[in-house]
Each structure stands twice: as structure tokens, then as C-alpha cells.
Amino acid sequence: MTDPRAQQAQRTRQTRRPRQPLFSVDDCERMPARQVHDLYRQYVSRAQVSLLGSFGFGQDLVDHAEGCWITLRDGRRILDFTGGIGVLNHGHNHPRLLAARRRFADRRVMEVHKNFLSPYVAALSHNLARLLPGDLSISYFPNSGAEAVEGAVKLAYKYHRGHRGTVLHSDISFHGKLLGAGSLTASPEVDFPYPGLPGTDHFAYDDPESFALALERHRTGDGGSDVYAVVLEPFSASSVRACSAEFLYEVRRLCTERDIVLIFDEVYTGWGRTGTLFHFMRHPGLLPDVLTTSKSFGGGKASISGYVAREPVFRAAYDNLADATLHSTTYYGFGEETATALEAVAVAVEDDYPARAVRIGERLGDGLADLAARHRALVSGTCGQGALHGLFLNDGNPALDRLLRLVPSSFVRDPRARRKLITAAVIASLYRDFGVLAYYGSNHGLPLIASPPLVAGETEVELFLQALDSVLEQGAGRLLARFAKDVLAQQVPVRGKEAREQAVAR
Ligand SMILES: Cc1ncc(COP(=O)(O)O)c(C=O)c1O
Known part of the structure; x- marks a missing residue:
């Protein structure tokens, strides 16, 4: 068929009338396991089905x-x-989180436009600032852990006005799988050589000597540093290892000395998991320049993450009209997600x-x-x-x-x-x-x-x-x-x- 009008008509017919009817939410609730498998194999990932099957869950x-x-x-x-x-952390379907979401839906709260300020974003940022030590007080709320990490790294780069080019991570790090966060992840789970952030280098986890050597490798001719950020999990959830207090204080000292933005990634360990609200908070006086959170921040119901920056770091990077929209995503600070996080945080604090x-x-x-x-x-x-x-x-x-x-x-x-x-x-x-x-x-x-x-x-x-x-x-x-x-x-x-x-x- 070469007539373009006939081709267009056929395309329109194909769009209007799918060969098979589309599935509804109702269908999903009744769909037998066999059919879910088949659909996954055909439309999602055959390997994923095999992988789950190899544990017997499939x-x-x-x-x-x-x-x-x-x-x-x-x-x-x-x-x-x-x-x-x-x-x-809150378990599946915590009743207070279900109620918060129901209330949000029943009131038909507006979620979409960024033309209006959101009381939920304002309150959530305030609450984090109240719960976290020092001047960790300015928040940004995207959706995934990797986005929070990348947001924090971008913030650090901007803080140094693009004058520094190196970001350090540990040799057992897990910071996510997006291209940027993936290039800061040393876990063998993400071992394909994708392109990533330029200027990454690593040090041995919990090893002060290795950390000092990494800093030395990036010392500049004038005695300064080319390192704009260090990203570190104070507790590595993927290997169940904690950094010693001595290591963390030493990293903090060296970062302060060289004006390097220290980012603690607590995407996994936040909201009580290891016995303090955030893992680093067991060490008196220890303060990152930026903290990332996600996972139980949304109480198992909302896909929300966040970074919380020390006020001077955020203000230097973004707090002017020209740069106010330099970093954002469509779904950041979305209404129901932030309302759920407000309640999830309240539960984590009230129920200790x-x-x-x-x-x-x-x-x-x-x-x-x-x-x-x-x-x-x-x-x-x-x-x-x-x-x-x-x-x-x-x-x-x-x-x-x-x-x-x-x-x-x-x-x-x-x-x-x-x-x-x-x-x-x-x-x-x-x-x-x-x-x-x-x-x-x-x-x-x-x-x-x-x-x-x-x-x-x-x-x-x-x-x-x-x-x-x-x-x-x-x-x-x-x-x-x-x-x-x-x-x-x-x-x-x-x-x-x-x-x-x-x-x-x-
Ligand atoms: C410490 C840490 N950082 C970042 C991430 C990435 O989070 P996400 O999978 O939501 O991108 C994870 C995920 O497991 C994590 O454990």
C-alpha cells in the first residue's frame, strides 16, 4: 500500500481498535499467574521471570x-x-498512611501545578529541618534514591561554580542505577561500563589512609583540591557494614579543611533502621553538608525521596533568581507523595x-x-x-x-x-x-x-x-x-x- 492517505487511515484504525481488548484494573485483580508470566515474558522481561523463578517466588x-x-x-x-x-520500616499498608492518602484523594487536592506554593512541601521541609541536626535545613523532593543522589551531586558541583571536577565514592558504594548515580556505584551488580559522570574516583570504604590518598591524587597545583563532593554511605546496607566513628570524623575534618561538599547517602538507612533516626546521628557533632533519603520516607506507599542541604551550601548554589529552576523534575514535591511522607515521618517519630x-x-x-x-x-x-x-x-x-x-x-x-x-x-x-x-x-x-x-x-x-x-x-x-x-x-x-x-x- 503506497497511497499515504490509505496508510494514514489504516494507522488510525489500528490505534482506535486494538487487536486485543486493553486490560483494565479489574482484569489485573483477576489475572491468573500463568497469564501474568506470559505477559511479563512478552512485554516486560523474560530474564526477570527466570530470575524470580530461580528463587521459587515466581x-x-x-x-x-x-x-x-x-x-x-x-x-x-x-x-x-x-x-x-x-x-x-512502617510495614505494608500502615493504617495512618492509608488514611492520609484517602483524605488527600477525598479532598481532591490539587497536585499538578508548580504555579502555586505547596503547604505540604513547606511543612515537610520544615519538619526535616526540625528533626535533623545543625543547619541541615533546605530540602528538595524528587522520587527515587538515585535522583536524590544526583541532585545532591549537582548541588555540590554548582556550589563550586563548576570550578572543580572530581567526585569521590567508596569501593563498595551503592547509590543507584541511573547513569549518574550508577557511575558512583561500585557494587558488582552494576558492572556494565556505561558512560557516567566525568571525574569519578574511589577510596576503600572505612579506610582513612585510602581516603587521604584519594584526596592527595586530586590536589591542585596551588595546594587546593579538585574534589567538589564526597558521596558516602555511613552504613552500607548492601554489604551490612558501618564506617567507624574515627573514619567518619576524619572524612568530615578533611572535607571541611578543603571545602569539599560531604554527602551522606542514607536512602536505605533513614527513619530508624539502624537504631538512630539516621545512621550518622549516633555520632555527636557529625554533620554532612547534604543528606539523601528515600525508601521508608514514603512509608511504603509513596515514591518520594529527598536531599536536605546545609543552608549555606544550598544558598551559595541555587538561591538566586537566575538559578532557581536549574534543577527540578516534573514530579518533584508532588502533593500526595509529600502528604504521605509527612505522615510517614510523623509515625516514625511518634512510634519511636x-x-x-x-x-x-x-x-x-x-x-x-x-x-x-x-x-x-x-x-x-x-x-x-x-x-x-x-x-x-x-x-x-x-x-x-x-x-x-x-x-x-x-x-x-x-x-x-x-x-x-x-x-x-x-x-x-x-x-x-x-x-x-x-x-x-x-x-x-x-x-x-x-x-x-x-x-x-x-x-x-x-x-x-x-x-x-x-x-x-x-x-x-x-x-x-x-x-x-x-x-x-x-x-x-x-x-x-x-x-x-x-x-x-x-
Ligand atoms: C544507599 C542507597 N542509595 C541510593 C539508592 C538508589 O535508590 P533508587 O533505587 O530509589 O534509585 C539505593 C537503593 O537501594 C540505596 O540503597
Whole structure:
């Protein structure tokens, strides 16, 4: 068909009448798991379906979730010990957050225009300034953690009027996966050489000498510094490691001395997770120039993040008419998100989430240490603070050699393949046999992470520890054989049917 009018008419017909009817929200509520799988494979990501399947989660759909518990479509209840990977300090669907959102919708509050000032943005900024120490008082609210980090880095660059060109991060950093934040992320999870921010360099986490050397590398001829910002997680959630107080104070001292903007990334650890409102706040007098937050800032209901800057840093960078709109995104400071965050912050403060994290941590820390002592062959160590703990599994078991024959060679080349398999086998058994959801950290060591919602009580912590005890009791050989038979063999493309059958049979 060459007639342009006929082509246009056909395009219009195709747009108006899709070949298949469009799905509605109603359809989603009734959609069977098989169909969701098929649609994911066709329209979202086949690899994602395989990946989830390799942990055994892929077959289930969630009906609803409340507090620490997820109820599946078939009625089974799952104890969610992932804490939504930092998002769910308040648990699923906290009633106060649901009410705040309902009220916002019922009042038909206007969310869209930036022509009017928002009382919600004003109040949220004020509340953060009241809760944070020093002059950390000026906020900006985008939607994701990576956007908050990138906003903070841009602010630092502008603070130095573009005269400095280096930004430092640690060797185990996780700051997000956008191009900019990704280039500051050293986690092996993000190891494709995308282009990124120019002028990045790194130092060893929690190593004062390495940090001092990194600064020296970027000393300028006149004795000044080319470093405009240092981005650091005072507690690395992906490897469950904290910086020592000495290191943090030294980093602060050197940054002050050289007028470098120090950014603490507490996207994961904010709002009580490790036992203080923000992790850095356990160290008296310690103050970053910019703090980033997200995840539980939205109470598990709103996609909101933020950076909070010290007043002089923000004012120097943006506080003039010419630069007032230099940094923004369409959805920043959106109404319902900020209203939800106001309520999420209020709940975290009123219900003393830091104290809850400490209480959970006391039992969790002792319980995990006890399990490590009793299952020495399988567990190499534990660590953590507050309600964020990791359990490291031994990857020296010979049963892993057999399992490695099953998986694609691209996976075997990953130096962390053995650790991934043993940790995934434990996570799969926790889920399948005991209805407990856990995950592993993306960073070196790949710890199995226990990060329950801070609304978890003693019962939930005990349930988790008992389930983990029973899983570890099985021993590596049995765990791995079952993992290969029940999960991996069905989900991951294997090297050959024969190899699979032989390995599973042994
Ligand atoms: C410490 C830290 N910073 C930044 C991010 C990125 O956040 P987002 O995934 O919302 O972009 C994460 C996400 O896990 C994080 O843990």
C-alpha cells in the first residue's frame, strides 16, 4: 500500500481498535499467574521471570499485604523479612498512611501545578529541618534514591561554580542505577561500563589512609583540591557494614579543611533502621553538608525521596533568581507523595522507630550469632546494627561444584557464583518450606539480609530465627540438591539436559 492517505487511515484504525481488548484494573485483580508470566515474558522481561523463578517466588501472586505479612492469592501467608529492601520500616499498608492518602484523594487536592506554593512541601521541609541536626535545613523532593543522589551531586558541583571536577565514592558504594548515580556505584551488580559522570574516583570504604590518598591524587597545583563532593554511605546496607566513628570524623575534618561538599547517602538507612533516626546521628557533632533519603520516607506507599542541604551550601548554589529552576523534575514535591511522607515521618517519630530497631536488633543479632555458632559448616559470620543484619554463607562446599555444572557458563564466570548459589538455596528454602521472604545484599560477600519492618514484634523475629535454623539444619548438600531439583532445573536455562539429570541424581 503506497497511497499515504490509505496508510494514514489504516494507522488510525489500528490505534482506535486494538487487536486485543486493553486490560483494565479489574482484569489485573483477576489475572491468573500463568497469564501474568506470559505477559511479563512478552512485554516486560523474560530474564526477570527466570530470575524470580530461580528463587521459587515466581509462581505466586500477592493478594494483599499488611504489616509484616503478605497474603498470597491462594491464601498462604508469607512473613516479609526483606522490609521491602528499606522501603517498609512502617510495614505494608500502615493504617495512618492509608488514611492520609484517602483524605488527600477525598479532598481532591490539587497536585499538578508548580504555579502555586505547596503547604505540604513547606511543612515537610520544615519538619526535616526540625528533626535533623545543625543547619541541615533546605530540602528538595524528587522520587527515587538515585535522583536524590544526583541532585545532591549537582548541588555540590554548582556550589563550586563548576570550578572543580572530581567526585569521590567508596569501593563498595551503592547509590543507584541511573547513569549518574550508577557511575558512583561500585557494587558488582552494576558492572556494565556505561558512560557516567566525568571525574569519578574511589577510596576503600572505612579506610582513612585510602581516603587521604584519594584526596592527595586530586590536589591542585596551588595546594587546593579538585574534589567538589564526597558521596558516602555511613552504613552500607548492601554489604551490612558501618564506617567507624574515627573514619567518619576524619572524612568530615578533611572535607571541611578543603571545602569539599560531604554527602551522606542514607536512602536505605533513614527513619530508624539502624537504631538512630539516621545512621550518622549516633555520632555527636557529625554533620554532612547534604543528606539523601528515600525508601521508608514514603512509608511504603509513596515514591518520594529527598536531599536536605546545609543552608549555606544550598544558598551559595541555587538561591538566586537566575538559578532557581536549574534543577527540578516534573514530579518533584508532588502533593500526595509529600502528604504521605509527612505522615510517614510523623509515625516514625511518634512510634519511636529507632527504639523499635534497637529492640528488634538485640534479639535478631543474638539469634543470628547463635545460629552461626551452631551451623559453622554453613555460616561464616554475621554482622549488623539495629534492624539490619546479614548472615554470610560458606561457599566452599563441594556440592556447589556439582551445581555449577547446571548453570549457564556466563553465570559460572561470575566470581560470586558459588556464594550466590548457596545463599539463593537458603532463601529459596526459607520461602518454600517456611513462608519467609528474605533477600541477599548485592555487594561483596552477598550476605543474606534480615531487615524486617520496624513494626515486627517478638513473634515475627522468633518465627524468622526458627525458620532459618531449620533451613540451615538441612546442611549444604541437601539444600543445594533440592535447590537444583525443585527450582533451578525448572527455571534457569541449563547447559544440557544430561548434565542436569546427572547432577541432580548425585
Ligand atoms: C544507599 C542507597 N542509595 C541510593 C539508592 C538508589 O535508590 P533508587 O533505587 O530509589 O534509585 C539505593 C537503593 O537501594 C540505596 O540503597
